[in-house]
Amino acid sequence: MRRLRGVAAAATIALATVMAATSASAGPAGGHWVASWAASPVAGSEIPWMPTCPAGQGLADQTVRNVVFLSAGGSGVRVRVTNTFGTRAVRIGGASVAVQGADAAAVPGTVRRLTFGGRPDVTLVAGGRALSDPVNLTVAALSTLLVSVYVPEATGPLTNHPFTAQGNFLATGDKSLSATGDGYGSNPCWMLIDGVDVRAQARVEGSVVALGDSITDTSATTGNANRRWPDFLARRLNAKPGVTRSVVNAGLGGNRVLAPRDGEPYWGVPALARLERDVFTQTGVRAVILMEGVNDIGYSAGADEIIAGFQQIIAQAHAQGLPIFGGTITPFGGSFIETPERLATWRAVNAWVRTSGEFDGVVDFARAVAAPDNPEALAPAYDSGDHLHPNDAGCEAMANAVNLPALLRR
Structure with a gap:
């Protein structure tokens, strides 16, 4: 088999720490970042046999709560939000990450507000993505997270991953920081996120x-x-x-x-x-x-x-x-x-x-x-x-x- 003559060394990137509103800032340096979950995104569109995914028409004043399975654990988390296939800017009004409890409910005490450059909101340009600031949250390998994203205004068709073999959740209004599953209904697709990194062990x-x-x-x-x-x-x-x-x-x-x-x-x-x-x-x-x-x-x-x-x-x-x-x-x-x-x-x-x-x-x-x-x-x-x-x-x-x-x- 062909052998590579050189393998590029992974660079360790020092990330600034930003205090979040829920005591969820990135803490002391330690560990290194690796991708623990991702989903390849597609353009939002109507799917004839899956009409319950709203990505085709988009969201307005709604919170999507995505359920994601981590392949590796760590002491911190950061999330990539996406508008890769969007044709207009999308404003994220609030976002969070938590360890999943039952269904749409989080394990008590694990909800962490996500910030972007220290701000609780971020605007994704058409075709753009954004990486959240790190938050301190100890997560286990092979565990499940809830990643919640609130959009206050009408988005138009949303970048999503339609076929998930995973039940996700959707609510009216900003419920991104809610630890309960109250107000959430079912949703079959992942929307607005396409990656979760963890600060992993060596x-x-x-x-x-x-x-x-x-x-x-x-x-x-x-x-x-x-x-x-x-x-x-x-x-x-x-x-x-x-x-x-x-x-x-x-x-x-x-x-x-x-x-x-x-x-x-x-x-x-x-x-x-x-x-x-x-x-x-x-x-x-x-x-x-x-x-x-x-x-x-x-x-x-x-x-x-x-x-x-x-x-x-x-x-x-x-x-x-x-x-x-x-x-x-x-x-x-x-x-x-x-x-x-x-x-x-x-x-x-x-x-x-x-x-x-x-x-x-x-x-x-x-x-x-x-x-x-x-x-x-x-x-x-x-x-x-x-x-x-x-x-x-x-x-x-x-x-x-x-x-x-x-x-x-x-």
Whole structure:
């Protein structure tokens, strides 16, 4: 396998500490920042089969309470708010972070007001993002946070992540600092945030970004249970003694490597168009795992086209000093996208991933979940029922296929 000749050292950035209104300022220096959770954003739009997500029309005088699962813990937290796909400025009137109790309620005493340059509000320009000041909040690895964001004025369509396998919450008025769940109703999508960093212990030396489609994102996993394959990988890494890493999920349901899905912005921009934002700017990124391409095959892209896309992703990762691991595309025999021509493309792409030597390592997801007597189909125990998306057990098998020593090699 190709070895990188040089790996860029992660810079430690000294952040100013700002006193927040709820005794939640960043405290003494210590630890270092790593991405612990992220969600790849898409443009706000109406989704025909998910009308309860309000991102298409936007919010006004409402608070969204996002529920996020941390892959790593630490002594402090900071949050990235986003207007990446907005066409006009959005003012954040208040925001907070807390440890989740039951549903929309916080664990008592954990609500922390978020500030931005010492202010409780911030205006996000169209296409912009903002990083909150750090707050002191001890959070455990594999724990769940509530990130609440209040918008006082009408926003128009909101940047969001629509397919979450996670129940979130929405309330009228500014309830960003409320410790209770009173007034909150259900909401299926993450809105206005796309990242949470933690001030981690030394053993969490950086983050691993999983770049993919619905199989990485959420599809067919049990809701509110955090059973995506990157979640299982985070559990493996957290249980490992010594040096380890956090895991960032940069999966997008329906996403393609090569092209957008015209008229359907909720599938996101292609992987080749989101590398900088969704992968390279993640805090402390040290490695990338790529497992994408099944949607390109479903749109009848050829093996040569998909491989060329992979080569460009590899080149850009290496230009950033990052090792990148190629994941084979999981089987889809018996699914709605199966044709003889598409299976031939799948075989050719996976053969290249396994044998080309262009990746820094290979994760053979396909073999991990394939039926013993048919490598072109998911094993029944790992099949969600659509013969395309692995179920919870399949996602765990995928995570178990990752070679941790190779992933953690410096």
